[in-house]
Amino acid sequence: MALSRRLLLFLSLVAITAGTGTSAMIVTRCYPPPTPTVNGSTSAFFRRDLLSLLDALPSVAAWTGFASMRTGGSFARGLCFGDPAPDSCFRCLSDVGRKITDLYDDASRRAGFLNDGCFLGYADTNASSAGADDNAISGVTFSGHTIPRVDAGDALKLVAVARSLVPRSVNGQVAAADATSTASNGDTVRVLAQCATDRAPAECARCLQDSSLQMARSWGLTRSASTVQAVLGSNCYLRFEISSPPLGEKIRRIVKGHIVLTVCIGFIVAVAVAVLVVVRRKAGNPAAEGKQ
CATH class of the missing domain: 3.30.430.20 (Gnk2 domain, C-X8-C-X2-C motif)
Structure with a gap:
């Protein structure tokens, strides 16, 4: 039909x-x-x-x-x-x-x-x-706890994740395909994608991409998002489930995902500490000479 x-x-x-x-x-x-x-x-x-x-x-x-x-x-x-x-x-x-x-x-x-x-x-x-x-009748739903909204970079990443699920989302291979991704702030994002089984792969890909962009636009309307967000449609379904890992694991993910930035920050901190030590030593030398 x-x-x-x-x-x-x-x-x-x-x-x-x-x-x-x-x-x-x-x-x-x-x-x-x-x-x-x-x-x-x-x-x-x-x-x-x-x-x-x-x-x-x-x-x-x-x-x-x-x-x-x-x-x-x-x-x-x-x-x-x-x-x-x-x-x-x-x-x-x-x-x-x-x-x-x-x-x-x-x-x-x-x-x-x-x-x-x-x-x-x-x-x-x-x-x-x-x-x-x-x-193309569709709707967007939000549920769960309110969290900081997903930034533009993460939104583009989630679009790519959704598109990667297309091969498993067509021709009835699975009821719904899913994958996980890590946001820039260390949160875990589970992406679940589903296409109606009468849609061709190209139609499925287009529907999921449009849904991803639609979700990204809805995130941009407010300063916050929710832990579960979904785009509902006649041809496909796309859901994002956001969860926050323990603080230690979150820090590890952020460091791993931004290794160059982490090295640069570490280098700057090391230089700052070295400069501080030198300054303190120089400040202490006149006092020592005065006592003599």
Whole structure:
């Protein structure tokens, strides 16, 4: 299924409280019926096929975290974020499916729904034949303790880490790929990346890079970040988990990561100490001569 990227482009910056235990609806986007308006019987057939898809899709997606299905003229696509248990994925997609049936009538032909646990979108045959990429509806969430924001250099490093996960994030090789990196301040950053399994490697790479830059921009809006930050989308999912090691280990990492700077600082300190010793000796010599 292809939902128009231009039509569904939408960004939401939302703070999600950690440990709520529920999935709050973050972003919804629905579009008016096509012009000319379809007749009643066609709309009824679409609605019937859509309800059938929404009923079947959660079970299909639950075990892999993703499913793309078609029934008649209706297309539906669901993605569960991260590596959730099958029952969690099933509940999330089922809950979103119920919201769709409650919120929209037969005239709605395209829509995208996103919460902190999953994405679900649907479209008709006209949307699928447009040849556009899937929609770019997305959201950014922050949770956990507030920490100093990641600097520009670290943000670029995390973009590179996210891109390195692309080969394992496509074609269903793993539910979600992860890697760790060390920030300039010694913090550990775990990066988790996931792409919908119907995305080509190039699309996956572009989605994860865009998500990384989107996260970097959101960090730049404030003076602080959070220990867990995630970019949620219809095609990919990217999460950063920041943890601070013990002070001794943090100092060791900083020294190891900036060895040239450390050597220079050590040299300057050594020179300063030597100069101080010489000055103190010279200051003490006149006093000794006076006593004599």
